[in-house]
Amino acid sequence: MLLMMRAAIAAASSYLKVGYGSRSSTTRLRLRGMLPCLLHSSSVVVVFFNNYLALFHSPASISTESRNTQQHQHVKISNVEDALNVFDEMLQRRPLPSVVPFNQILTQLAKLKHYSAVISLNNKMGVSGIRPDIYTLSIIINCFCHLHQMGFGLSVLGNFFKLGLEPNVTTCNTLINGFLLQNREAEAAALFNKMMDSGNCKPDVVTFAILIKGLCRKGDNTAAVQLLKKMEEGACKPDMFIYNTIIDSLCKDTLVADGLKLFSEMESKGVAPDVRTYNVLIHGVCKLQDWKEVTRLLNEMVSKHIFPDVYTFNVLVDTFCKQGMVQEARSVIEMMIQRGIEPDMITYNSFMDGYCLRGEMDEAKKVFDVMFSKGCMVDAHSYNILINGYCKLKRIDDARMLFLEMSHRGIVPNMVTYNTLIDGFCKMGRIQDAHNLFSQMHTLGQLPNVQTYNILLDGLCKNQQFPKAVELLEEMEGKKLDFDIVTYNILIQGLCRAEKVEYAWDLFRSLPSKGIQPDVWAYNIMISGFCNGGLTCKAESLLREMKERGRSPDGCTYNTIIRRFFNNNDTSRAVRLIQEMVERGFSADASTAELIVNLLSKDAVDPALSAFIESPQ
Numbered sequence: 001m002l003l004m005m006r007a008a009i010a011a012a013s014s015y016l017k018v019g020y021g022s023r024s025s026t027t028r029l030r031l032r033g034m035l036p037c038l039l040h041s042s043s044v045v046v047v048f049f050n051n052y053l054a055l056f057h058s059p060a061s062i063s064t065e066s067r068n069t070q071q072h073q074h075v076k077i078s079n080v081e082d083a084l085n086v087f088d089e090m091l092q093r094r095p096l097p098s099v100v101p102f103n104q105i106l107t108q109l110a111k112l113k114h115y116s117a118v119i120s121l122n123n124k125m126g127v128s129g130i131r132p133d134i135y136t137l138s139i140i141i142n143c144f145c146h147l148h149q150m151g152f153g154l155s156v157l158g159n160f161f162k163l164g165l166e167p168n169v170t171t172c173n174t175l176i177n178g179f180l181l182q183n184r185e186a187e188a189a190a191l192f193n194k195m196m197d198s199g200n201c202k203p204d205v206v207t208f209a210i211l212i213k214g215l216c217r218k219g220d221n222t223a224a225v226q227l228l229k230k231m232e233e234g235a236c237k238p239d240m241f242i243y244n245t246i247i248d249s250l251c252k253d254t255l256v257a258d259g260l261k262l263f264s265e266m267e268s269k270g271v272a273p274d275v276r277t278y279n280v281l282i283h284g285v286c287k288l289q290d291w292k293e294v295t296r297l298l299n300e301m302v303s304k305h306i307f308p309d310v311y312t313f314n315v316l317v318d319t320f321c322k323q324g325m326v327q328e329a330r331s332v333i334e335m336m337i338q339r340g341i342e343p344d345m346i347t348y349n350s351f352m353d354g355y356c357l358r359g360e361m362d363e364a365k366k367v368f369d370v371m372f373s374k375g376c377m378v379d380a381h382s383y384n385i386l387i388n389g390y391c392k393l394k395r396i397d398d399a400r401m402l403f404l405e406m407s408h409r410g411i412v413p414n415m416v417t418y419n420t421l422i423d424g425f426c427k428m429g430r431i432q433d434a435h436n437l438f439s440q441m442h443t444l445g446q447l448p449n450v451q452t453y454n455i456l457l458d459g460l461c462k463n464q465q466f467p468k469a470v471e472l473l474e475e476m477e478g479k480k481l482d483f484d485i486v487t488y489n490i491l492i493q494g495l496c497r498a499e500k501v502e503y504a505w506d507l508f509r510s511l512p513s514k515g516i517q518p519d520v521w522a523y524n525i526m527i528s529g530f531c532n533g534g535l536t537c538k539a540e541s542l543l544r545e546m547k548e549r550g551r552s553p554d555g556c557t558y559n560t561i562i563r564r565f566f567n568n569n570d571t572s573r574a575v576r577l578i579q580e581m582v583e584r585g586f587s588a589d590a591s592t593a594e595l596i597v598n599l600l601s602k603d604a605v606d607p608a609l610s611a612f613i614e615s616p617q
Contacts, residue, residue, distance in 0.1 A: 080117050083109050087121055091128055099125075099133050106139045115143035132163070138171045145178025153178055169195070173206050180214035188214065202236075209242050216249035224249065225262070232269070240266075244277050251284030259284055273304075279311050286319035310336070314346050321354025326363075329354055345377050349385055356389030361398070364389055380406070380414045387417060391424030399424055419452050426459025434459055435468075450476075450483045454490055461494025466503075469494065477514075485511070485519050492522065496529030504529055520546070524556050531564035539564065540573075555586035562588070566595045 083105050090097050090105075102125055109118050122140050125132065132140075137156050144153035153175070160167055172195055179188035192211060195203045208231050215224040224246050231238045243266040250259035259281060266273065278301050285293045301308065313336050320329035329351055333343055343351075348371045355364035368386055371378050383406050390399035403421055406413055418441050425434035438456055441448050453476050460469040469491055476483055488511060495504035508526050511518055518526075523546050530539035539561050546553050558581035565574035578588070588596065 079112070080109065080114050083114075083117070083121070087124070091124075096128070096130060099130055099136055102130060103133070103135050103139065106136065110139055110143055110146075113146070115146050118143045132159070134160075134165050134168055134171065137165070138168075138174050141171065141178065142174045145174065145181055148182065150178050150182050150184070167201070169201050169204050169207065172201055173204075173210055176207065177210045177214075180210065180217075185214070185218075205231075205236055205239055205242070208236060208238065209245070212242055213245050216245055219249070219253065221246065221249050221253060221255065221258075237269075238271070240271055240274055240277065243271060244274075244280060247277065248280045251280055251287075254284075254287065256281075256284040256288060273306070275301075275306050275309055275312065278306060279309070279315060282312065283315045286315055289319075289323070308341075310341055310344055310347070313341065314344070314350065317347055318350040321350050321357070324354065324358055326351070326354040326358065326360075342374075343376070345371070345379065345382065348376060349382055352382070352385050352389075356385055356392075359389075359393055361386075361389050361393060361395065378409075378411070380411055380417055383411065384414075384416050384420060387424075388420050391420055391427070394424075394428060396424045396428050396430065413446070415446065415449055415452070418446065418448070419455055422452065423455045423459075426455060426462070429463055431459055431463050431465060450481055450487070453481065453483070454487055457487065458490050458494070461491060461497075464498060466495065466498070466500070485516050485522055488514075488516060489519075489522050489525060492529075493525045496525055496532070499533065501529045501533045501535070518551070520551050520554055520557070523551055524554070524560065527557060528560045531560055536561070536564050536568060536570075553584070555581070555589065558584075558586055559589045559592045562592055563595060566592075566599065571599070 087102070087105055090101060102121075106118050106121060109121070119140060122132070122136065125136075137159055141153040141156050144150065144156065157167065157171075159165075160171075172191060176188045176191055179185070179191070188211065192203060192207065195201055195207065208227060212224045212227055215221075215227065228238055228242065228246060231242070243262065247259045247262055247266075250256070250262065263273065263277065263281060266277075278297055282294055282297050285297065313332055316332050317329045320326070320332065333347060333351065336343055336347070348367055352364045352367045355361070355367065364386060368378075368382065370376075371382065383402055387399045387402050390396065390402070399421060403413060403417065406417070418437060422434045422437050425431070425437065434456060438448060438452065441452070453472065457469055457472050460466070460472065473487070473491055476487065488507065492504045492507055495501070495507070504526065508518065508522065511522070523542060527539045527542050530536070530542065543553060543557065543561060546557070558577055562574050562577050562581070565571070565577065581587070
């Protein structure tokens with residue numbers, strides 16, 4: 001299969017050598033004729049990109065795009081210091097400039113998410129006698145909303161009336177967005193309805209976009225589509241951004257068919273897609289591994305002269321790598337570089353992860369080194385990918401060296417880094433190293449989370465260090481961490497595996513007093529512990545308790561006790577539980593089935609088992 005893919009890529013490359021950049025109808029026909037015969041293979045995506053870029057991403061088109069960008073380029077404030085300097089310089093002018101250039105500075109700072117700085121500068125404007133307008137006040141409301149200070153944002157409305165100003169649609173949109181950021185959907189909806197009834201402040205396309213984005217963020221795709229239909233019926237028509245938002249949400253929820261349907265409706269209504277529209281759809285279809293549909297979408301991009309960006313390539317690289325198809329991913333990256341699109345950190349991280357998934361750590365490290373050589377930004381996530389790969393292969397010392405390298409390069413390890421490495425040490429039985437790293441987190445101000453504690457607790461249990469495990473659990477309880485039954489299950493299971501069933505039972509029984517109710521898994525662990533300890537009666541009693549307390553036994557529960565009954569030659573009780581298990585929709589697992597087959601193969605079969613096997617199910 002892979003040989004066929006590589007051959008297809010090579011064949012496509014040969015087309016590139018002839019007439020690169022040509023847009024002749026002959027070349028297009030040759031490519032269109034070539035695509036259908038390759039649809040059976042995922043590598044057609046790689047082939048397609050090669051042909052597509054050769055046809056449409058010519059140097060001429062690049063230079064045209066560059067010229068257009070330069071014509072519309074504006075000087076922008078990149079940091080707070082620049083803003084303060086320009087702001088102070090403007091305040092020194094006489095006469096003072098109008099409020100408009102001040103609004104521009106505030107707007108740019110808000111886009112950079114320096115909300116507190118915007119509010120501070122606005123206060124400075126007031127002291128200097130600069131009268132705010134509607135847009136100034138709307139900017140301030142927006143900043144308060146993003147700072148989760150909705151009360152202050154609403155109080156700014158009072159300034160409108162003091163200054164004789166009337167809130168406009170921008171002000172209302174800002175407030176709706178603020179309500180949604182605070183999960184105050186009812187108030188957002190109420191304001192929207194007031195706008196609908198208003199004579200001079202009707203919702204515009206931005207209003208709908210804000211509401212639809214908020215609905216999609218909550219995963220309420222149905223409500224988002226309903227609001228879209230309301231737009232289509234009214235005077236305010238949806239734009240490409242709104243369609244993209246909903247299509248993206250549908251695809252993220254694996255509702256790709258609905259996304260494609262909405263995409264068709266979008267085009268039928270005269271709304272032209274852009275590269276983001278196709279990127280979202282391609283990403284969704286790639287998750288389904290529907291290579292034929294991916295190819296069709298890419299083919300549409302060709303016909304519409306929509307140029308792929310780095311995100312388009314990254315989607316393909318990531319998809320190939322997750323499928324272990326690193327050679328195909330490499331081909332895509334090579335094409336990116338050939339066409340002048342530089343791979344970014346996301347590209348290389350995906351590529352590294354692909355090699356790590358295959359256990360090819362030396363190749364993954366080469367990709368990591370290439371990132372540095374090309375000056376590509378490397379962050380904690382990049383290191384985490386490699387550290388995780390080394391830990392899975394039990395190359396814990398290589399992982400540790402990378403961890404030490406991070407601090408030398410000024411990259412701060414995050415929670416994932418610590419958790420991965422602690423888990424790696426625990427699985428290698430190096431509990432002291434794991435505990436040292438755990439202590440180091442406290443020293444460096446990185447507080448362990450519940451997952452960190454659970455990893456270390458599991459490591460202590462599996463290495464029979466129960467006094468330390470109990471001490472760690474008590475530390476968690478003392479710090480009032482927000483942990484649940486999972487943490488207790490780790491210790492209960494560890495005690496049962498070490499044949500310390502009595503201690504496990506004591507802990508299990510103490511759970512309600514700690515405000516925690518055992519789940520099905522906790523019961524299964526305890527029942528398994530009793531069975532392995534030969535305490536079948538206690539196991540059966542606990543099974544009855546599960547039912548009484550509304551914890552429905554699952555297949556694991558039944559199989560565990562049934563196997564113990566068979567091993568104790570108590571076939572009648574085993575058969576009774578098999579019948580109950582089948583009635584509840586569960587079936588015997590491989591181990592239980594093997595016991596049944598072995599019993600059936602014996603000359604003397606228990607009558608109860610024979611009766612069950614022969615009875616109609």
